[in-house]
Amino acid sequence: MSIETAKPLADVVVGVKKTFADKFGAEKFSAGPQCVTAAPGRVNLIGEHTDYNDGFVLPMAIDRQTVVAASKRDDGRPVVRLYSMTMGGDAELSLEPDGAELPGWAKYARGVIDAYREEGIEVPAFDGVIDSTVPLGGGLSSSAALEVSLALAIETLAGVSLPGPQRALLCQKAEHRGAGVPCGIMDQFSSALCHKDHLMLLDCRSQEPHMAPFTDPSVSVLITNSNVKHELTGGEYAERRQQCEAAAEALGVKALRDVTPEQLAANASKLEPLPFKRARHITGENPRTEQAAAAVAASDWATVGELMYASHAAMRDDFEITVPEIDTLVEIAREIGPAGGVIGSRMTGGGFGGCTVTLVRTDKAEEVARTITERYRAATGIEPTCFTTRPAEGGRVLEG
CATH class of the missing domain: 3.30.70.890 (GHMP kinase, C-terminal domain)
Structure with a gap:
């Protein structure tokens, strides 16, 4: 038995871009995606179920990422088409919510799209490919990593850039609405705001993150x-x-x-x-x-x-x-x-x-x-x- 090593982010990006070209490239003037985004999972060192009680949490981002490659559509159809390499499945989401039945992973995407539209941001029609090295169902916030990476793609394609805390709160709203999980703010704040070589002591009432160095190599x-x-x-x-x-x-x-x-x-x-x-x-x-x-x-x-x-x-x-x-x-x-x-x-x-x-x-x-x-x-x-x-x-x- 050996400790698993993370697939390098650069390799994940190469795979996502190749899959994007295979799935959508023939329909574009150029096969390459217009943007590539990444967001990590997280592990919480201590402070469990305290976030929705206005308390304190102490998470950090992990070196497992969800990557999204995306381009705006140019055929006038008001839809978002997504392909998940992780789940091996497609989903087509109307920009006007239509109540269509979606696979579980796509409900998070539905939630993000709806949250941004309700914020007054014009979400463009786009195609996207998603891949992730965050373990699913392990309590390491694979859902928040998906939400934040997709939110960054939407912002990039829409030509806007929200402050990190606002992005995290929209992604929390997406989880509430899209997946029906009444989570606190820790997961989305961690995926959106954590810094390399730091833990994040987050006051969930003030929503103020304080970065604490964690650099001891021993x-x-x-x-x-x-x-x-x-x-x-x-x-x-x-x-x-x-x-x-x-x-x-x-x-x-x-x-x-x-x-x-x-x-x-x-x-x-x-x-x-x-x-x-x-x-x-x-x-x-x-x-x-x-x-x-x-x-x-x-x-x-x-x-x-x-x-x-x-x-x-x-x-x-x-x-x-x-x-x-x-x-x-x-x-x-x-x-x-x-x-x-x-x-x-x-x-x-x-x-x-x-x-x-x-x-x-x-x-x-x-x-x-x-x-x-x-x-x-x-x-x-x-x-x-x-x-x-x-x-x-x-x-x-x-x-x-």
Whole structure:
């Protein structure tokens, strides 16, 4: 077993442009696309489900990207034609929403187009090809990467350039409307705004990102995909959000961001047991996230590790969004421990499958990944997927 390496972005771009020429080039004066854009997935080091509670998150972009190659159509038809290399399928979307049934991935595209039109931006008819190296269903924001890369393509073809936060908010709206997932702002802000070699401490109330350097070469981020499917449209995500909102209302605050763990304990009688448990995770996770950002800045890795394990325990016991396979991965990492090169580990993403994020000593990363793979396979019969990443750059226009 070896750690998977990312397909170089330049190779992804070559493939997308070739496919664009094959699919649409014969209909153009020139086979090349008018623009090529890219946006990354993200991993959240700590701060889960806090974004829609006006709290704090600490994500970074990963070196897995979604790339879009696109050109405006010149035949007068008000449609967007897209081909997904990742999914191996086509979709045709009318610029005037017509209620047509779309494949799942195209619903995100529908959401982006509609969000930009509602913002007053004239979305041109265009053809586009999409490819992605962001793992699907792993809790690494493949949907946000698609939304942001497509948004950048629309802006480029339309001759506009929105501020990054506005672009991220439109993409969040696209996820709400197109896919029906009531997500917070973390995923889209991460894909749109993160900087290379930095974590982003995002205050989800003020929507102000603060970049925190993460340049220590002796520490790497190991992502392990449990290969248990992650799907947030089944209702569990919306249910957790509703439970948090109910807890905030019972406590008389705008959001759980406004409640400390001590205040929650003192007012426990105002809540039913289940909303209390949900609130206990959120009110503990916000200070954990701020403490983790400070500890990373101070290279206090022991504290970072303790906070990651505490976060995972709260997600497992109070928020109830982990699954046995994810818990197994975290326990294996904990058993390897600092002596074996593991600093800390936790589930990352919305939950119910997906990935763990583990901070490891760089010189032990291969050995840690091998041990996790062997023990996880023995315990579950499932082959995990492991890769390391450095903090990557957010969405950008590559050509055009």
